[in-house]
Amino acid sequence: MCVTSCGKNVFDFDKKNKKAVVARPKDCMVGCTSCSVWCVFDAITFPDPQYVKDIIKKRGVLIFAKKQLEEKLKNEEK
Numbered sequence: 001m002c003v004t005s006c007g008k009n010v011f012d013f014d015k016k017n018k019k020a021v022v023a024r025p026k027d028c029m030v031g032c033t034s035c036s037v038w039c040v041f042d043a044i045t046f047p048d049p050q051y052v053k054d055i056i057k058k059r060g061v062l063i064f065a066k067k068q069l070e071e072k073l074k075n076e077e078k
Helices: 034-038 049-058 061-077
Strands: 011-014 019-022
Touching: 049 061
Parallel strands: none
Antiparallel strands: 011 019
């Protein structure tokens, strides 16, 4: 189901092993959990959203992202 239901074409099907494989993980859309919902074998899981938020806070990701955005906007003004 994940191979055919993923709108971002993240998965391929390994014919030899008869299973789906994550071929393009960077194409996975943040927040989409369709593959997990459709998987009748519960083979795909995502971390708890609160866990991810805690990591973002702990590692200062928002501060880093804000600096990147400010630099991008500054460069666009040139």
